[in-house]
Amino acid sequence: MKINKAKPRLLFSNNTLEVNRTAFMERFGVAQTDDFGKHLGFPMSLSKRKEKNFSFIVEKVKSELAGWKSQMLSLEGRAALIESVTATISTHIMQCTYLPKTITSEVDKLYRDLLWGSTADKKKLHLVGWDVVTQPKDYGGLGIKKMELRNKALLGGFVAQASEEKAPWAKL
Known part of the structure; x- marks a missing residue:
């Protein structure tokens, strides 16, 4: 079994430095997102x-x-x-x-x-x-x-x- 590289996403804190964001995305080969969307109708990212x-x-x-x-x-x-x-x-x-x-x-x-x-x-x-x-x-x-x-x-x-x-x- 292999991970579908098109699906995983990283959600970073606002406090994460751009250098660290880039390093994580390059290391794991995963793109950044601001919203994970919904799963079973439930929002995956919760606001305050x-x-x-x-x-x-x-x-x-x-x-x-x-x-x-x-x-x-x-x-x-x-x-x-x-x-x-x-x-x-x-x-x-x-x-x-x-x-x-x-x-x-x-x-x-x-x-x-x-x-x-x-x-x-x-x-x-x-x-x-x-x-x-x-x-x-x-x-x-x-x-x-x-x-x-x-x-x-x-x-x-x-x-x-x-x-x-x-x-x-x-x-x-």
């Missing part, structure tokens, strides 16, 4: 502004909801749509990364607006508070999960798996 790193999640939710005419769906249909979109959001990202509150709040706002039929042009009255809507169905809610709580639950599951001594990767 966490909101910027995860804004793609909000964009993904917007694109999922954009194709639907929420005015033509019943309240139950809109709730089901929210649940299906929630299930398709990058669960693997939420299992290993605590998302910033601004991101989870923005996604929840998109869901609220869809549920009550609000659009950019026309705001509708939200008939029931979001805290009530997100209660389980047995308690009078619609069972829609808040993004922040879903993120914490997925992280908790990851911690539980990591604490199992039988798993070889947990031993490592």
